[in-house]
Amino acid sequence: MLVVVACLIALIAAQRLINTIYPPRPKAPRPPIAAVTNAPVPPAETAKPAEKTADTTPEIKAESSAPRPSEEIVTLSNDFVLVDFTSWGGGIRSVELLRHKATGHGSATLNGSGLVPALSLVGIPGAGSNDVFAIQRLDEKTIQFRSGNGVLKTITLSNEYVMVATVQMPAALAPTGKASLVVGTAEPTQLREVPNYLVVDWEGASKFHNRTEPSIVKRERAGTAHDDIHAGWVAVKSQYFTMVLSPTTNVTGVTYATVSLATPVPAPTNHGVTAVADVPLTLGTNGSASCTFTFYTGPKDYDRLAALGSHQEELMDFGTPLDLYSGLFGFLLLRSLNFFYRLVPSYGVAIILVTITLKIIFWPIQAKSIQSMKAMQKFQPLMNKLREKYKDDQQRLHQEMMKLYKEHKINPFSGCLPMLVQLPVLIAFYRVLVNAIALRGAPFLWIKDLAQPDTIASFAGLDINLLPILMVAGTYGQQKLTPTGGDPQQQKMMAFMPLMMLFFFYKLAAGLTLYYTLQQALSLLQQYWGMHKTGDAATAVPITSAGKAK
Helix, strand or coil: HHHHHHHHHHHHHHHHHHHHHCCCCCCCCCCCCCCCCCCCCCCCCCCCCHHCCCCCCCCCCCCCCCCCCCCEEEEECCCCCEEEEEEECCEEEEEEEEEEECCCCCCEECCCCCCCCCCEEECCCCCCCCEEEEEEEECEEEEEEEECCEEEEEEEEEEEEEEEEECCCCCCCHHEEEEEEEEECCCCCCCCCCCHCCCCEEEEEEEEEEEEHHHHHHHHHHHEEEEEEEEEEEECCCEEEEEEEEEEEEEEEEEEEECCCCCCCCCCCCCEEHHHEEEEEEEEEEEEEEEEEEECCCCCCHHHHHHCCCCCCHHHHCCCCCCCCCCCHHHHHHHHHHHHHHHHHHHHHHHHHHHHHHHHHHHHHHHHHHHHHHHHHCHHHHHHHHHCCCCCCCHHHHHHHHHHHCCCCCCCCHHHHHHHHHHHHHHHHHHHHHHHHCCCCCECCCCCCCCCCCCEEECEEEEEHHHHHHHHCCCHHHHCCCCCCCCCCHHHHHCCCCHHHHHCCCCCCHHHHHHHHHHHHHHHHHHHHHCCCCCCCHHHHHHHHHHHHH
């Protein structure tokens, strides 16, 4: 009891400390883009001395103290996005997602807050992220940038969240035969977003690769924040949104870095992740070089990403179709969730219906486990006698128990079977609910947002989240219904399981906690029914034969 009380006090104190150090971060106003220095720089290409007619180790720096011409901004929009293009760097200043709200107010914004313009070039003298381009709108969906040294960049807003772009330049400006393009910067889009949700992804040779923000930090310190790759696309993403650059030729390299965000107050994640993709150029007959690519800036929506081709749906991180721990089950669970939503337009109800369906599927497995536990319960007196008799000889005690199990055909590990079988599904559903953009901002009953904890009140600086408390109550009730047996020390350790579950689930998204809470409640009901029904399970093993094990 002292340990439990101490843990609860620590939980309250830790929450108050977190709220003091990391208050919620309001949406910051977007300042004008200054001379930027936070784009990752690709490593220098190895070239022969005679070929070094251009700088092959480019760096992004403030050019001089002389003021640049005024920034020109041109906006393209459709029903899904509002894209601001800037003459400073010749790229995308920001993308507002008109159908997705920010956590504070207004629309969710990608690559905002004065970051390096997405689709700007790195390492091209006179046409980099700090240089000034002439900007011109060609029509209501197309914009064109032109630098003073002949770089021409054309971007067309195609449909929904997709843009199509072409970069053309004199071949002499790119002696390495490639163009390094800024993919963009992924920022936190949720309050206190976990750093592991900020990721640089790519897919090549049918394998999915990623670098999370913590791993990028380690690689930056080690000086290895670059990978030579052969990939169909490169992306930066947060928990629910992504920017994906997909050229017609494969990406040959990716350089990544963390970026300090200009926030007015400290935040748990005050860093973003950015990436530069190396795209091979196609040489023309007139001494020019060019590349063409598509650029997706929007939600991590499975169907939209799959429609783009090149396995871009791998961004959902369910795994490959043959990966039973995430890929296959994740895909089926996502489809099931959307199916039930079409029947009843509430994602809370959809989660409940998926949970009930899973419980029906796994009902026979758990019923077999309950039957085995009831059989084990009949042997508890005999097992206790064996423990007392051989308390000083653990090896002999183990041998006698194994003999007892074998003689009466009891599997002592059958209680673990339901968890082992359900583990792939639990992991898959966790990934689905963590990444499902549809849950973001979706209300249900008292829950304001299924993508956030279901806080109903605050007390002494601690948020009161109802679902984790109900889930812990269900865990405690299931323990009480489970027949006692096994090592007494293990039983004492299991008594702390509800408290551990409280810590694990207290800050998770309400959609995920709703699933676990309901699953726990259904398991509790099944166990109560199974332990109290009469029938074959009650007489599965005759106790009179147990004496043979003496």
